[in-house]
Amino acid sequence: MRAVGWSARRQGEVRGWIAAGWGALGVLAVLVLWELYKFIGPAEGVVVFAVQGQAGSGVMILPRTHDRAMPHVWDMVARLFAPTSGGDTPPLWVSVAGAALVTLGIAAIGWLIGVMVGAALGLVMQRWQLLEWGLLPWIVVSQIVPLIAFAPVVNAIGNQIDRGGGTWPQWLSVAVIASYLAFFPVAIGMLRGLASPDRIHLDLMRSYAAGYWPTLLRLRLPAAVPHLLPALRLAAANAVLGAVVAEVSIGMRGGIGRMLIQLAGQASSDPAAPWGPTFGSIALGLIAAGSVALIGLGLANYRRGEAA
């Protein structure tokens, strides 16, 4: 028995390393493709249907490859260690890390709000079918509203509250917008998860004369865990995305979204610089999704059904 368990764990370890290897290979492939295209592609790209003498006409089907449009990968990396804006300013990666932390904090708050709202919506929708019919279409529609249109509204409301005597810092608007993207997967995951127990388990709880709350605590919530974990991870990635976009659209300073826009504006003179915050936001998304995956480790027993 022990030998079997050990070899199974060993197998899992090996599989984990293989997965990591493929992941690294994937990243490497992207870098190689980038450099390869930069090497063989035409400097001014390929434009079709261009009208003679009319600048900017036609459709570009292959992008430009000169250094201003596509800096070398090693230039991007080197730029991370150069001063942020010349002179004695700290290296770019330090500024990026600082801005990323600001955004991560806001995204985390947005994630928390989103998870609470989403979980509450999932709970009431599962409890009362009528609410599911009434709410679910609106929840789906809510995700179609473009964030760019929605963000200034939240900001305006926040400003009004702030001026009206309440306290509403700008970062709170960003967090609320992040939560707006984060609540959706949680609400859906919660609803599906709570409804996932088998008929036999529900019959069993009924045979124990267990009411709504005991059934929720001992059956529905544990059974929802495998549905909730991917939802929480998706919510984390959404919260980061929402926070970055919201920073940009309401013009909050200090976060990585704002930094991205600023450096992109200077890209013609410093083309490798915007890639710093770009890598920063990728890392941010990975960290956010990864920390949520840690929650899954603590709940491993609730995922036993998944393997079977």
Added chain:
Amino acid sequence: MTQDRSLSERGTSPAKRAAATPSALAVRAAGVSKVFATKTGDVPALSEVDLEVAAGEFVALIGPSGCGKSTLLRLIADLDQATTGTLEIFGKPAKRARADQDYGIAFQQAGLLPWRTVGANMSLPLELHGTGKAERVARVAELAELVGLTDFIDRYPDQLSGGMQQRVAIARALAARPKLLLMDEPFGALDEMTRERLQTELTRIAAETAAAVVFVTHSIPEAVFLSDRVVVMSPRPGRITDVIDIGLGEHRDEALRESPEFFDRVTAVREALHGSPVTRAGES
């Protein structure tokens, strides 16, 4: 000793059963019908069922698919409600009996909660009824002993074979010491070897706990081996067509499976199921 008490109860003759007071009956169904409303119209599942199960008696419900045997069990368990007729469990309405935890139930699938250990699965009904932790631990140890899973209390269901899972389900059904055990083809998904072993165990457990058992099956030998009485049902609409006293006594073991009496009862049940004249030769 419980065994002695159950012996006398399980040996009750039909005449004595009829004379018993209503509260001595584990189950009393009178004129019970069940109609399922579907989009294409009403589907009668059970029609005018009368059934009495004495305390401590082992009764098997047997019949082809669609004869309503599982429906009848679900009505007794108050998982569905009868359309007409009266249904009493220990002299109480079924709903009340469910609230009082008068029965334990086991299904064809073990239906264990995969995130709970064997022990935690067994103690689920106790937890729900607010039994104290020390008492739960003691009871789980007893139950594990009863179904021979003492070494597996800390395992998870996915680490057990199908037969072991079903034993956990039976232990869980017995956790709150019910006087009535409802079983819906609990061994239906198991291989023949495991099935026979669990049948033998179940006769022992039923005797030790002195619980009445209503056992749904579509295996004739299983029904005969386990029961004091076999209730034969037929479909469209589901109704009771025959009741056969088995009378093979309290002690059931592997030797019984090869005995002429056993085959006599099997023949009797088979004839009753197929609708040809029933030979009463095997009955006393």
